[in-house]
Amino acid sequence: MATLGMDDILLLNYPCYKAPHFSRLGDVEVNAGQNASFQCVASGRASEAENFLLERHSGDRLPASSVRHLSHRRFVVMFQLEGVTRREQDLYRCVTQSSRGSGVSNSAELIVKELRRGVFSALIPPTDVASRITLPAAMQRRPLIAPSPIAPPQLLRAGSTYLIIQLNTNSILGDGPIIRREIEYRASQSPWSEVHGVNLVTYKLWHLDPDTEYHVSVLLSRPGEGGTGPPGPPLVSRTKCAVEQAEAQRAYEGTAGLSAVEIQSRQLSLQWETLAYNLTRCHTYSVSLCYRYSTAGGGGGHNATVRECLGVEHNASRFTLRDLPPYRSVHVRLALSNPEGKKEGREVTFQTEEDIPRGITPESLTFTPLEDMIFLKWEEPVEPNGLITQYEISYQSIESSDPGINVPGPRRTVSKLRNETYHMFSNLHPGTTYLISVRARTAKGFGQTALTEITTNISAPTFDYGDMPSPLSETESTITVLLRPAQGRGAPVSTYQVVVEEDGSRKVKRELGAQECFPVAASHGEAQARAACTTTRPSWPQQPA
Numbered sequence: 001m002a003t004l005g006m007d008d009i010l011l012l013n014y015p016c017y018k019a020p021h022f023s024r025l026g027d028v029e030v031n032a033g034q035n036a037s038f039q040c041v042a043s044g045r046a047s048e049a050e051n052f053l054l055e056r057h058s059g060d061r062l063p064a065s066s067v068r069h070l071s072h073r074r075f076v077v078m079f080q081l082e083g084v085t086r087r088e089q090d091l092y093r094c095v096t097q098s099s100r101g102s103g104v105s106n107s108a109e110l111i112v113k114e115l116r117r118g119v120f121s122a123l124i125p126p127t128d129v130a131s132r133i134t135l136p137a138a139m140q141r142r143p144l145i146a147p148s149p150i151a152p153p154q155l156l157r158a159g160s161t162y163l164i165i166q167l168n169t170n171s172i173l174g175d176g177p178i179i180r181r182e183i184e185y186r187a188s189q190s191p192w193s194e195v196h197g198v199n200l201v202t203y204k205l206w207h208l209d210p211d212t213e214y215h216v217s218v219l220l221s222r223p224g225e226g227g228t229g230p231p232g233p234p235l236v237s238r239t240k241c242a243v244e245q246a247e248a249q250r251a252y253e254g255t256a257g258l259s260a261v262e263i264q265s266r267q268l269s270l271q272w273e274t275l276a277y278n279l280t281r282c283h284t285y286s287v288s289l290c291y292r293y294s295t296a297g298g299g300g301g302h303n304a305t306v307r308e309c310l311g312v313e314h315n316a317s318r319f320t321l322r323d324l325p326p327y328r329s330v331h332v333r334l335a336l337s338n339p340e341g342k343k344e345g346r347e348v349t350f351q352t353e354e355d356i357p358r359g360i361t362p363e364s365l366t367f368t369p370l371e372d373m374i375f376l377k378w379e380e381p382v383e384p385n386g387l388i389t390q391y392e393i394s395y396q397s398i399e400s401s402d403p404g405i406n407v408p409g410p411r412r413t414v415s416k417l418r419n420e421t422y423h424m425f426s427n428l429h430p431g432t433t434y435l436i437s438v439r440a441r442t443a444k445g446f447g448q449t450a451l452t453e454i455t456t457n458i459s460a461p462t463f464d465y466g467d468m469p470s471p472l473s474e475t476e477s478t479i480t481v482l483l484r485p486a487q488g489r490g491a492p493v494s495t496y497q498v499v500v501e502e503d504g505s506r507k508v509k510r511e512l513g514a515q516e517c518f519p520v521a522a523s524h525g526e527a528q529a530r531a532a533c534t535t536t537r538p539s540w541p542q543q544p545a
Helices: 117-122 137-141 246-253 524-529
Strands: 028-031 036-043 051-056 061-063 066-071 074-081 091-098 101-104 108-113 154-158 163-166 180-187 194-198 202-205 213-221 235-238 259-263 268-271 286-294 305-312 318-321 329-338 341-344 348-351 366-369 374-377 390-400 412-417 422-425 432-442 450-455 496-499 533-536
Touching: 028 036, 036 051, 036 091, 036 108, 036 194, 074 091, 154 235, 163 213, 163 235, 180 202, 194 202, 259 348, 268 329, 286 318, 305 318, 366 450, 374 432
Parallel strands: 028 108
Antiparallel strands: 036 074, 051 061, 051 091, 066 074, 091 101, 091 108, 154 163, 163 202, 180 194, 180 213, 213 235, 259 268, 268 318, 286 305, 286 329, 329 341, 329 348, 366 374, 374 422, 390 412, 390 432, 432 450, 496 533
16 A cells, blocks of 8 residues: 655645635525525625526526625525425525536525424413413513523634634523524625524634624524524624735736836836735735846856845835846846735846946956057956947057157047957057057947057168169268168167178279378378278268268
8 A cells, every 4th residue: 555645735726716606505494384595605706697596406406586795706695495395305505607617505404394283382372272281480471582692702713714613602691492503794894794504513604805804693593483582792803814815816926917117228117007905815915026137247257146125005006126237137026925924926027228338447458569560459348238239449649759750640440340359450650659449339329438558669760762872972082972861660760870881893903003102191080981880970861971
C-alpha cells in the first residue's frame, strides 16, 4: 500500500466561481393542510435569465415564487407549497441553471405532521364543554409565553466568509417545549435579515461578506399558534478580511487594468482601475505600487537590481514613478495588503524612452601620437541612455612649436558609425598640440563631450627645393652659394650646416708651375676657408657663403 502526501496546494481558480452559491437550507416543519415555504439564500449575481428551481428528491421540480435581492451580490429565492399533505413530505434542495454554471444547495426535509385527536383536544380551551382534558391551574391562570433565549449566541470562530456560532440556548424565557431553533442574522448596514433552521447546537453561517459586521440572534419555537418567540440578544461579530476570493483574484491577477498614461525618459505615469470592495474584500487596506529595474548600463559594470514599493492613497488611480533610468525595462505590479495578508497582481513591463547619452569618460580615451598622425581610441558611454547611432570627433590645433604654423587652426569634424570607436587623424603638423573632443549620439541628441589634448612628435626639418642651386661664384680657394630657408617641421631651425665634399672623379692634374712653394705664409682665415665643413647661422640664409 502506497501513501501519497501533498503540501502547499495552490488554488488558482474556482471552476464555478460565476454560478450562485447557496447557503445552508434548513428543514421546514408544518401541519398537514398548511402552506410550506422554503427560503434559499444565495451569493453571487443573478441575471434576468437565471432559472431557480426547488428540486424534490423524487425528481419533481417547482419554480420560484419570488426573488428578492438583499445586496449587489446576495439574494433570496422563495418557494411556496400550498396545502401540503404527507405525500409532499420529502427531501428538497435549491437548484439554479444558467449559462454560467449550475448551483445546488444541501437537501432539507419537509416534515408534515398530522395532529392526532388527543393532541387536538389538548389545545381546546378548558371552558369548552367538549374538553376531555383539564389543564393545570397554573396554565389556566396565565397564557403561554413564547420562548426566547436569555443570552446571545457565542462565537466559536470567524473567517472571511463565515461565522461558526454556538446557539447557547440552555437558559430561556417563556414556555417550552422547544421544538424548533432558528438563527436570524443580518449585516449591520442592511435592513434585510435571513433566517436559517438549525438542528444542532452549533451552526456555520457561510457565504458572508468579508470584513462585515453581522448581528446574529436565535429564535425558539414551541408547539401551537404563536409559538415562535422574539429573537434573543444578538451576537455582534465581524468577519475577517480576505483577498483570495475568486473574482477578486482573477481581477487582481489581471493587474486591475494597470497601464501607462505617459512614458518619458526618466518618469512613468501609470493608471489603474479604482480598487473597490469587490477587489479589496476589506474596508481596511493599503495599496502599494512596486517596481524594479536593472542598473546595468551599456558600458558594462556591475549588474544590480533596484526594487522599491511606494504607498498610494486608497482612492487614487494614478501615480507617477520618477527618477527612473532612460531606455530601461521597468517591471511594475500593484500590491494589496490588509490585516489578513498581502496579494500582488501580475507584473507588467514598461520601457522608458531614450535620452541623450552621458559623456564618454576622459579616462577611456587612449591615443598614440606620431609626427603627422594620431591614433585615437575610446569606449562607449557608461550610460548610453538608448541606442548609440553615431560618434562625432572634432579636432583643432591650439599650439605649436613651429613658428610657421598658424594657431589656432580651423576646427574640423568627423562622424563615425556606432560600432567604430577609433579614428586615425592624418595630415597633421608635427610638434603641434591638438584639442580633440568626442561625443556620442542617440535618437534624442548628442551627449556630453569628452576633451583631451594631444601633441604630435617633432620631425626633422626639410628644404623646399629639390636640387642644389648653382654656385654664385668660384675661386681657386672659395665657392659662394645661396642658402634658402628650411621648413622647421615642428620646431624652429636653430642652425644650418653646409657640407662640402670633394668630388674625386672630377680632379684635374696640373703641371707644376715655376714656383713650387707658397710665396707667403697663409693666414688663419685663409686656412679656415679651405676647411672641408663650414657652419652658418640661420640668420644668413640670403647671404652668399
